[in-house]
Amino acid sequence: MATRHNPIEYDGKIIEFPYDNPAEEKIPDEEIHQNLARPTTERTKRLKARCRWKHATAGEFVDESVRAGIERMRLITEAHKQSEGKPQVIRRALGLANILNKCTVIVQEDELIIGYHAEHPNYIPMYPELAYMAVQDYLQSPKYAPQPVEEATKINEYWKKYSLQSQCEAYFTPEELFQMYQVSTIEAPEFATGYNSIIPPYETVLEDGVMKRIELAEQNIQGAMEKMAEPYWNATEGLQWISKIDEWKAMIIAGKAVVAWARRHARLCKIIAENFESNPKRKDELLMLADICQRMPAEPATGLRDAMQSKWFTYLICHAIDRYASGYAQKEDKLCWPHYKASIIDKTVQPMTHEDAVELFECERLKISEHGAGKSRGYREIFPGSNDLFIFTLGGLNRDSSDGCNDCTDAILEAARNIRTTEPSIVFRWHPKGREKTKYRVFECIRDGLGYPSIKHDAVNTAQMLYYGRFSKNNNGATPEEAHDWVNVLCMSPGLCGRRKSQKTRTEGGGAIFPAKILEVTLNDGFDWSYANEQLGPHTGDARKFETFEELWEAFRIQYRYACDLGVRSKDVSRYYELRMLQMPFVSLLDDGCMELGMDAMELSEQPNGWKNPITSVVAANSLVAMKKLVFDEKKYTMDQLMTALHCNWEGYEDMRRDFLNAPKWGNDDEYADTIVKRYYEDILAGEMRKITNYSGGPVMPVGQAVGLYMEVGARTGPTPDGRYGGEAADDGGISPYMGTDKKGPTAVLRSVSRVDSTSQKANLLNQRLSVPLMRSKHGFKIWKAYMDTWCDLNIDHVQFNVVSTAEMRAAQKEPEKHQDLIVRVAGFSSRFVDISRYGQETIIARNEQDFGPEDLEFLNVGNLV
Amino acid sequence: MATCAECKSFFTIPENADDYEQGKGDCVREEKDQKGKYWLSKPVMGGMSADNCSYFTKKLAK
Ligand code: SF4
Numbered sequence: 001m002a003t004r005h006n007p008i009e010y011d012g013k014i015i016e017f018p019y020d021n022p023a024e025e026k027i028p029d030e031e032i033h034q035n036l037a038r039p040t041t042e043r044t045k046r047l048k049a050r051c052r053w054k055h056a057t058a059g060e061f062v063d064e065s066v067r068a069g070i071e072r073m074r075l076i077t078e079a080h081k082q083s084e085g086k087p088q089v090i091r092r093a094l095g096l097a098n099i100l101n102k103c104t105v106i107v108q109e110d111e112l113i114i115g116y117h118a119e120h121p122n123y124i125p126m127y128p129e130l131a132y133m134a135v136q137d138y139l140q141s142p143k144y145a146p147q148p149v150e151e152a153t154k155i156n157e158y159w160k161k162y163s164l165q166s167q168c169e170a171y172f173t174p175e176e177l178f179q180m181y182q183v184s185t186i187e188a189p190e191f192a193t194g195y196n197s198i199i200p201p202y203e204t205v206l207e208d209g210v211m212k213r214i215e216l217a218e219q220n221i222q223g224a225m226e227k228m229a230e231p232y233w234n235a236t237e238g239l240q241w242i243s244k245i246d247e248w249k250a251m252i253i254a255g256k257a258v259v260a261w262a263r264r265h266a267r268l269c270k271i272i273a274e275n276f277e278s279n280p281k282r283k284d285e286l287l288m289l290a291d292i293c294q295r296m297p298a299e300p301a302t303g304l305r306d307a308m309q310s311k312w313f314t315y316l317i318c319h320a321i322d323r324y325a326s327g328y329a330q331k332e333d334k335l336c337w338p339h340y341k342a343s344i345i346d347k348t349v350q351p352m353t354h355e356d357a358v359e360l361f362e363c364e365r366l367k368i369s370e371h372g373a374g375k376s377r378g379y380r381e382i383f384p385g386s387n388d389l390f391i392f393t394l395g396g397l398n399r400d401s402s403d404g405c406n407d408c409t410d411a412i413l414e415a416a417r418n419i420r421t422t423e424p425s426i427v428f429r430w431h432p433k434g435r436e437k438t439k440y441r442v443f444e445c446i447r448d449g450l451g452y453p454s455i456k457h458d459a460v461n462t463a464q465m466l467y468y469g470r471f472s473k474n475n476n477g478a479t480p481e482e483a484h485d486w487v488n489v490l491c492m493s494p495g496l497c498g499r500r501k502s503q504k505t506r507t508e509g510g511g512a513i514f515p516a517k518i519l520e521v522t523l524n525d526g527f528d529w530s531y532a533n534e535q536l537g538p539h540t541g542d543a544r545k546f547e548t549f550e551e552l553w554e555a556f557r558i559q560y561r562y563a564c565d566l567g568v569r570s571k572d573v574s575r576y577y578e579l580r581m582l583q584m585p586f587v588s589l590l591d592d593g594c595m596e597l598g599m600d601a602m603e604l605s606e607q608p609n610g611w612k613n614p615i616t617s618v619v620a621a622n623s624l625v626a627m628k629k630l631v632f633d634e635k636k637y638t639m640d641q642l643m644t645a646l647h648c649n650w651e652g653y654e655d656m657r658r659d660f661l662n663a664p665k666w667g668n669d670d671e672y673a674d675t676i677v678k679r680y681y682e683d684i685l686a687g688e689m690r691k692i693t694n695y696s697g698g699p700v701m702p703v704g705q706a707v708g709l710y711m712e713v714g715a716r717t718g719p720t721p722d723g724r725y726g727g728e729a730a731d732d733g734g735i736s737p738y739m740g741t742d743k744k745g746p747t748a749v750l751r752s753v754s755r756v757d758s759t760s761q762k763a764n765l766l767n768q769r770l771s772v773p774l775m776r777s778k779h780g781f782k783i784w785k786a787y788m789d790t791w792c793d794l795n796i797d798h799v800q801f802n803v804v805s806t807a808e809m810r811a812a813q814k815e816p817e818k819h820q821d822l823i824v825r826v827a828g829f830s831s832r833f834v835d836i837s838r839y840g841q842e843t844i845i846a847r848n849e850q851d852f853g854p855e856d857l858e859f860l861n862v863g864n865l866v
Numbered sequence: 867m868a869t870c871a872e873c874k875s876f877f878t879i880p881e882n883a884d885d886y887e888q889g890k891g892d893c894v895r896e897e898k899d900q901k902g903k904y905w906l907s908k909p910v911m912g913g914m915s916a917d918n919c920s921y922f923t924k925k926l927a928k
Pocket residue numbers: 869870871873874875876893894910915916919920921922923
């Protein structure tokens with residue numbers, strides 16, 4: 001039997017909590033998640049059963065048949081050798097064209113959306129031109145190495161001298177490089193990792209089609225040639241056309257190659273239908289797909305099937321074939337709405353039912369689930385139990401401030417709930433105007449334990465787009481209407497989407513910085529005694545001699561600023577070379593700004609969007625609170641005593657550790673702790689970072705989050721004054737209370753978090769774990785909705801939920817094979833619980849399960865519960 | 867010497883295709899593993915030697 005939530009005395013009545021679905025009362029707590037998947041059709045049931053998952057755990061792929069392919073690296077190298085002497089942007093386009101013209105194209109049985117990016121559906125492509133170290137990782141693995149490995153090794157060697165890394169390293173001292181490669185105070189630089197993110201302008205593909213974009217580029221070349229031929233040659237103006245003409249030519253080469261590649265899929269579908277397929281229904285489907293791929297993405301999309309296929313091809317090019325980029329950033333309900341309307345409501349093109357649309361969105365989720373991302377082992381390690389950061393955005397307001405939720409939003413959410421996959425994750429933009437019907441769909445996904453949608457505050461983030469727009473170098477930042485068109489770039493940070501001005505590279509924003517480790521080196525005059533045994537920051541003095549809290553505060557400020565500067569400088573140096581070496585002419589073809597100005601997408605940045613991700617912030621915050629209280633205010637201990645205890649990992653100092661552990665903690669609506677933590681977020685984390693200006697001319701702001709780095713970097717961080725032992729996991733993200741320390745209930749967490757001004761940060765992740773019996777009870781939606789409305793009124797940037805019981809997680813640890821559908825929210829992504837390491841699983845279990853008491857219900861103004 | 871053009875997997879690219887070249891074709895193979903069936907297509911030239919290709923199967927005369 002399921003555990004029923006205890007009755008609560010509230011509003012003068014005893015409130016009972018029967019299950020919303022009475023049948024669930026008979027399902028034991030340990031099994032509920034295995035009973036929630038319900039693929040819409042037999043097809044998606046089959047597709048899920050045979051899905052070629054690319055999940056990793058502890059850096060290893062769970063499916064043993066996953067390996068690296070050699071085809072892409074071979075073809076990009078062949079093109080590079082053949083195009084010597086040509087302008088670099090043209091070489092980039094020819095590289096893409098060579099891959100697309102000669103690569104293997106794949107169709108799998110049952111698929112309604114087709115296309116893959118390697119020579120075998122179990123393979124993942126390699127990108128030696130982006131980061132030879134990432135390829136090296138695969139080469140060294142007997143399981144995954146591309147074959148023949150000798151050829152792959154030779155190719156990787158060839159690219160070393162052309163790599164971003166070899167260009168950029170020259171601008172850093174050996175000490176600085178050492179500090180960055182440690183990944184303990186800051187993440188390794190982009191020029192070494194090849195890790196990237198992008199928001200492709202899907203809008204132009206669906207609205208214009210690629211052929212129309214090619215025509216525009218051709219017209220621009222013609223116009224430029226005419227300008228150059230005008231009488232009285234003026235070199236100061238005329239020579240500027242050269243790079244533009246090259247860019248437009250490159251766009252045309254790339255665009256034509258993409259169309260031809262898509263049409264190779266059309267041909268393959270037709271060949272299969274006519275030569276291999278015996279089932280007449282599938283034959284018809286294949287011929288329909290052949291027709292779609294012949295037209296998509298060459299022409300504007302008409303119905304929903306067109307839109308989904310065109311979007312998928314565009315995704316493959318921008319995220320996986322031209323360059324690797326994590327993410328799945330798009331405003332999917334807005335993008336698909338006209339096509340959904342045409343197919344499902346008006347039935348004018350590709351007519352279908354709402355259920356057919358749900359099936360199509362389920363197919364999309366399964367395509368993403370088996371998409372292989374060519375990232376290094378280090379990056380696989382930080383997404384335990386998942387594949388990659390695939391995240392799209394729904395909801396919010398439209399440009400005219402009307403509600404952005406529609407029936408397509410609902411179909412996407414229904415698909416997510418029905419098929420139950422860890423990816424892609426969903427962000428829902430919460431606005432009071434958002435319709436209740438859609439918010440209920442959001443609730444259903446969360447209640448079923450998917451961990452998504454994660455919720456972002458619509459108004460706070462729309463205002464942020466306008467703020468960044470003010471710094472536009474060409475005075476063409478977001479307009480008030482355009483500011484409504486934003487999505488999360490990856491887990492947490494918003495960025496504009498649309499026909500122009502979206503973020504095209506991670507050198508604009510992204511990359512972590514680790515305050516817990518920075519605090520540790522602050523206490524040791526910049527030296528890392530517990531992990532690297534090297535100087536990781538400037539000399540800021542012997543902490544044993546600090547006499548005031550302000551001395552400590554200012555020393556931390558200097559260490560933090562140093563790490564921020566180094567991190568952002570390494571991004572901008574990467575960008576300097578990226579726009580000279582790694583142009584993306586196909587993305588440029590799609591962007592209205594690049595098309596108009598003849599500039600590459602790596603170079604043109606009309607809307608600044610700079611950020612870095614502080615990860616492990618709350619360990620540092622709680623440590624500062626404990627030191628202020630016990631050392632500087634109450635003077636119970638000296639800094640000397642504390643330092644000695646820390647260097648012994650608290651061994652022999654258990655009583656002292658208990659005092660530091662019991663010091664006030666963030667997330668309990670505690671005035672003392674919250675005043676310090678507010679100042680820490682606003683004055684240091686944001687205050688110092690925002691003084692930095694990046695490539696695009698805007699400020700760099702903090703995006704507090706975690707990914708799996710709270711475990712990785714926790715392991716590299718020594719004992720800390722919050723009472724934590726060396727090597728223990730850090731906090732699980734952004735502004736979330738440290739696991740198990742938020743003991744005053746869910747509304748106390750909201751009150752604490754709301755003290756930090758959301759507009760001072762770019763984003764801040766708030767993880768909460770809610771009670772399963774409460775969420776699944778007949779009052780679940782009403783209470784959760786009241787919580788969300790309060791959260792919104794308090795102007796908090798973000799919140800996401802785990803709704804999974806300890807009983808079920810413990811049962812899954814015992815019998816993993818029976819719990820393949822148990823999903824948990826780790827950080828900005830969800831994971832299959834059984835694929836997470838035991839260490840990681842324990843960090844989820846240790847999170848406090850929040851329950852709602854009468855005082856919470858009153859604070860939330862829940863109203864009448866009957 | 868057997869050539870790709872004689873192989874069952876060879877499908878000539880139509881003249882109106884974007885990637886048409888005289889003699890060029892799609893080499894289309896059906897594969898199956900425990901996850902199901904899938905089809906791979908790769909461009910080849912009909913005149914290419916098939917002697918070293920383990921997938922070569924002679925096309926049946928029409
Ligand atoms: S490559 Fe092999 S399988 Fe393909 S057409 Fe040539 S001989 Fe046939």
